[in-house]
Amino acid sequence: MLGTKISLKYSVLIPILGFTLSSYSMVNFVFYSQYIDYSKVVDFILIGAPFIGRALTPITYGILVSRVGISRILYSSLGSMGLIDLFEYYTYDFDTLLVLRIIIGILFGLSTSASVELATESKSNIIVGMTMGGWALGWVLAATTAFILEQRMLLASVVLIVIALPLLLKSSNLQTFIGGNKMNLAFSAEALLIFLLGFEPAYILQVVPSLLGDGLSIQISLIAYLISFAFYILFSILKDKIKTLIISSLIVGILGFLSFFLLIPWIFIPFTALGLGTNAILPIIAKMTGIEPRRIGPSMNLASLSGFIIPVGVELGNVLYNSAVLTLITSIMLVTFVYLRTRASRY
Template sequence: MSLNKHAIAFTSVISYTLATYVLVAPAFTVNQFTLPQWLSFLIVSIPFGGRVIGSLLYQRLVSIFGSRLTYLISIIALGLFSLGSSINILGLLIPLRLLVGIAFGIATSLAVEQAMRSGNKIIIALTMSGWAFGWIMGAFSYLELQNWSLIAISGVITIPFSLLYKGLLNFKVEEDKFSLPSISSILIFFFSFEPAFALQLAPSIVEDEGGISWLILGYIVAIPMYVLMPTISRFLGETRTAIIYTSVSAISGVLFFITSLPYILVIFTAFGLGMNAIAPRLASVYGATARSIGIALNTAALGGVVVPVVASLNIKIIASLFTAISMVILLVMAVRKRNAIYVEVS
């Protein structure tokens, strides 16, 4: 990997990691909100709705300002909106969290487009691993700070990283070249991200420090799983690798939500998130381009609002069903395009 590709990989991962940290940190403090459970999970998950708006705005912003200035704007906005979210006024907290989601949508759309433009499978996988890195940061912040307001304030850590904008690929497109993804590519991201959506419930299930430690371990193990997936697929093929990941994710996810055993959470986290490594490539086979893939990714993230809120009504049954069904459908979609995926990544 050349020096330029190292810079591309680093800025893509940093952008996705910081955005994820600001987005998911409240999941660790959801029980601190003296609200009905569904409303607490709405505060946690409402940014997933903002992600769609952000991904649509991204195409406009990058056509006007270019990639580097768009990165600068989104990373600074993440820090400022996170700081604003430290308030405990519900009427202001929800719109501020929505703005966090918009900034997330912009930052991650840029990170994924840059990774796809690199044409490097490892960079793509590492970029998607930013989700795991962001969760790890959130978990350690919770263990250290223990309080939602303090964790939100810590989101200003994103602002100094805005100075990395010169390390990005410098690209800009014509304003009228607006690109929308196919419905199938959106579904690919929805089903592959379902474990990530369901994992928003995990901190409330294993909320003691011992349980959080298991969750952290799961995210740490997930990081190499992102990179291992494209590596394993070279030997076993994409289809066999997808069968392994989806099967283990489905079984371990159902077992965790039924039993609440934290060591099973490690397996579910590692394989469930590792599955995301194939999502951008599979989505491209189903019609997403480098320009529209951010919209596909962040539109699918509406599931991040629906899944935890609905599943919180009966975690053992609903979360288990969501996970099992999503993994089965994802596997079917991967098998249907097995030849195209092989050509795409060879």
């Protein structure tokens, strides 16, 4: 059995801070790209490049965690992400930026996997929910710094991580250890399926700017992301996680179908907030089905490949119809799989 001893004093802040800062460091380029004079195709490639790096997480995390430990992975990954943001600020060369973006994806996969494992091992659903909510906090933080600092926003990443590192370095005293056999491949097919289906509402949002316009979509997203953090916490404290997932996923599927089919902007707010909030309980559901915490984070990052595939796939044909149908179908599939899997585990 793999285990992690976690000091109660730091177990709350470290995974939340780790997920938030790594999310900020990866997402900030989405806003920064508007200040680089590249075509939309090149922008799409650079923004999507981290998904390639994240897909390597089951290999990179499985190998590194058995050799250097969770805490060192977390603070070294975050420190490196800050340095890469600095390099990105001073270069406009496409090839260099492409390599840096892929490395950012690798580091994001490592840091978020470590954060999710620490949160899951804490045995606190609230910590898990708030850790997953780090994605929303990171996005809001990126949007805010972009508004205030404009093209200098990448420098803020360095400052934030430098400020946070002293606290994260405390994690070296968490006495994290590897128990039993070493795991060179941290992966679970069941966890992968849960995250593939559960993350669809988040990744389908990438087509919204082309439908509503950049200005309106950012306003809607900012409101929705702020609201979503309340759902991250609410869903994590509700007692019956299976029922919560079933109800929220079905509502998300219906709202998503209506959002794209009718293209009514305000419906995207509850759809986005609920869709993101549901992510809070996905690691909890995965653990309830018997998946080891060490496999959850890497499987989550491998599922991020759909963040690159989904926006491209729905563009093949009618974007509105494809997005509406895909969102509804994936929500039904998630509910069905989780219900059948948890029911089977009881017998």
